[in-house]
Amino acid sequence: MSKPLMEARHLEYAYPGGARAIRGVSLSVEPASLMAVIGSNGSGKSTLIRLLAGLLRPSAGSVLLDGIPLAAWQPRLRAREIAYVPQATMTVFPFRAIDVVLSGRTPHAPRFGFESDRDRAIAVESLEAAGAAHLAERSVTALSGGEKQMVILARALAQQPRVLLLDEPAAALDLKHRAELMRTLARLRDTRRLSVVMITHDLQFTGSLFDRILALRCGELAAQGRPEEILQSSLLAEIYDDPKVRTERIGDQTVVWVDK
Amino acid sequence: MTAKLIRAMAILTLVLAASTAVALVAGRQKIDFSSLLSDPFSRTLFFRLRLPRVLMGLTIGASLAVTGASLQALFRNPLADPYTLGISGGGALGASVAIALGWSMRVAGVPFVFLASFLGAVLAASLVRAIARTGAVILPGALLLSGVVVNLVTLAAVLTIQCVADPNSSLQILRWMIGSLDVIGVSPVGRMLILLAPTWLALLALSRQLNLLAIDEDTAATLGVNVGRCETAVHTLCSLAVGVTVAMGGAIGFVGLIVPHAVRLMFGEDLRIVLPGSLLLGAAFLVLADALARTALPSGELPVGAITGLLGGPAFLWLLRRRRQYAAM
Numbered sequence: 001m002s003k004p005l006m007e008a009r010h011l012e013y014a015y016p017g018g019a020r021a022i023r024g025v026s027l028s029v030e031p032a033s034l035m036a037v038i039g040s041n042g043s044g045k046s047t048l049i050r051l052l053a054g055l056l057r058p059s060a061g062s063v064l065l066d067g068i069p070l071a072a073w074q075p076r077l078r079a080r081e082i083a084y085v086p087q088a089t090m091t092v093f094p095f096r097a098i099d100v101v102l103s104g105r106t107p108h109a110p111r112f113g114f115e116s117d118r119d120r121a122i123a124v125e126s127l128e129a130a131g132a133a134h135l136a137e138r139s140v141t142a143l144s145g146g147e148k149q150m151v152i153l154a155r156a157l158a159q160q161p162r163v164l165l166l167d168e169p170a171a172a173l174d175l176k177h178r179a180e181l182m183r184t185l186a187r188l189r190d191t192r193r194l195s196v197v198m199i200t201h202d203l204q205f206t207g208s209l210f211d212r213i214l215a216l217r218c219g220e221l222a223a224q225g226r227p228e229e230i231l232q233s234s235l236l237a238e239i240y241d242d243p244k245v246r247t248e249r250i251g252d253q254t255v256v257w258v259d260k
Numbered sequence: 261m262t263a264k265l266i267r268a269m270a271i272l273t274l275v276l277a278a279s280t281a282v283a284l285v286a287g288r289q290k291i292d293f294s295s296l297l298s299d300p301f302s303r304t305l306f307f308r309l310r311l312p313r314v315l316m317g318l319t320i321g322a323s324l325a326v327t328g329a330s331l332q333a334l335f336r337n338p339l340a341d342p343y344t345l346g347i348s349g350g351g352a353l354g355a356s357v358a359i360a361l362g363w364s365m366r367v368a369g370v371p372f373v374f375l376a377s378f379l380g381a382v383l384a385a386s387l388v389r390a391i392a393r394t395g396a397v398i399l400p401g402a403l404l405l406s407g408v409v410v411n412l413v414t415l416a417a418v419l420t421i422q423c424v425a426d427p428n429s430s431l432q433i434l435r436w437m438i439g440s441l442d443v444i445g446v447s448p449v450g451r452m453l454i455l456l457a458p459t460w461l462a463l464l465a466l467s468r469q470l471n472l473l474a475i476d477e478d479t480a481a482t483l484g485v486n487v488g489r490c491e492t493a494v495h496t497l498c499s500l501a502v503g504v505t506v507a508m509g510g511a512i513g514f515v516g517l518i519v520p521h522a523v524r525l526m527f528g529e530d531l532r533i534v535l536p537g538s539l540l541l542g543a544a545f546l547v548l549a550d551a552l553a554r555t556a557l558p559s560g561e562l563p564v565g566a567i568t569g570l571l572g573g574p575a576f577l578w579l580l581r582r583r584r585q586y587a588a589m
Contacts, residue, residue, distance in 0.1 A: 084478070093475075
């Protein structure tokens with residue numbers, strides 16, 4: 001097994017004045033891997049991703065990148081390694097999509113001064129990879145939720161990170177774009193050794209395409225393993241607290257559904 | 261991008277130069293520029309009154325516009341400006357307290373009124389931000405509402421102070437409640453510049469961070485922006501700039517709102533162009549407004565705040581109607 005790129009050790013997190021949202025979660029992200037985070041609503045998935053992104057500071061435990069605690073990384077250098085795509089972004093000003101994507105080059109560009117032609121080329125490439133090249137000149141405030149999500153994904157790709165953290169990126173995407181997203185991620189894993197940690201509810205459609213699945217239940221790690229280990233009726237029934245969850249393996253895919 | 265910045269700066273510098281020229285010439289008293297150096301009357305009029313007033317207008321206009329642009333980006337709210345966020349009101353209250361109590365001393369060369377105004381601005385800004393922030397989110401509606409209410413309350417407090425203060429202070433307070441650029445000699449402008457020029461530079465240095473914040477706060481943080489530190493810096497710088505301008509020129513509204521929008525319409529959304537652009541266009545806008553204020557009436561002059569309000573308000577409402585693409589306000 002290769003050295004983990006990113007590691008979380010005994011993570012704890014409680015929102016101010018709230019209950020503990022993450023309890024004793026440990027995980028490791030291997031280089032060039034696709035990891036899904038699953039769990040019912042409110043199980044702490046987004047909190048976990050935000051902890052990994054360094055947006056929240058754990059109340060106990062630590063997140064390590066290359067063996068170094070996230071807090072010890074210079075923000076600019078960290079931004080070259082980790083990119084994050086939130087569930088939704090609320091951009092108020094009518095920025096052009098290409099400019100939003102270009103801003104993903106910030107950690108690589110000189111501190112003062114504009115992005116280079118190379119940065120621009122990478123931004124265009126990233127838009128293409130996200131399947132959003134046709135949106136380049138549109139203003140982001142005029143885009144639909146799914147289109148905006150593709151632009152924000154392109155921006156994260158333009159960061160050329162080693163770890164890409166995605167908070168339910170597929171929620172606003174149609175079937176075609178969900179498939180495209182998974183293909184893009186798999187390609188980047190294979191060509192650029194990108195590691196992806198992605199929250200998804202899309203077990204039926206994409207579950208089997210991941211290298212690893214991590215299941216959260218009430219802020220605790222309920223299970224983690226290969227898709228065929230996790231995507232089993234009894235385990236999913238427990239994770240989602242619903243006895244009627246069913247699975248069936250067809251070839252190398254697992255089909256998930258809920259009984260009437 | 262660099263070419264775009266240079267083009268924008270060149271155009272706006274021309275606009276600024278033309279506006280300044282118009283403002284220097286405009287006035288009820290004609291100045292004979294051919295005998296400027298030989299005629300003592302023209303010389304006094306120009307160097308003691310006209311020029312300082314125009315310089316004051318340039319300084320205040322630039323400051324208000326650049327703070328407006330910064331605050332809009334920081335709060336991701338196109339309606340944010342020193343006026344709508346209560347910062348001007350806080351500054352006015354701080355300054356009027358200092359004037360009413362007769363604190364005309366200086367602290368390390370800085371007039372105490374400046375400091376009082378700055379403190380008032382900081383307090384008002386922090387209060388508004390604290391009310392609008394729920395957890396990690398700043399609610400845009402709450403931000404503007406609390407800003408407007410803080411402005412109303414500070415205005416009421418200033419009026420109260422004005423009523424109980426001695427007549428001399430009372431007149432002084434009334435003067436900048438209206439907002440005026442009246443100034444004698446260039447040295448007050450110099451004193452302002454010592455404080456304002458560094459805040460402009462500091463805000464310009466933050467333009468990249470502000471650009472990322474204007475797009476989205478969370479992703480700005482993952483792109484390497486220290487959001488907390490940036491917020492505190494912008495807040496403090498804007499309070500300082502607004503405090504000083506309010507102490508000198510009164511609460512002049514709408515410059516910080518209208519100018520950045522005009523720059524955006526002309527040159528796009530990138531804050532690295534909008535901030536320096538606002539600095540130039542804000543200066544041009546205010547000296548033109550003041551030239552109009554000085555010459556619009558057959559006798560006497562209008563307060564410049566009335567002109568910016570009358571021009572800026574409708575223009576802003578028009579913008580608001582035209583630009584429905586603003587997602588949330």
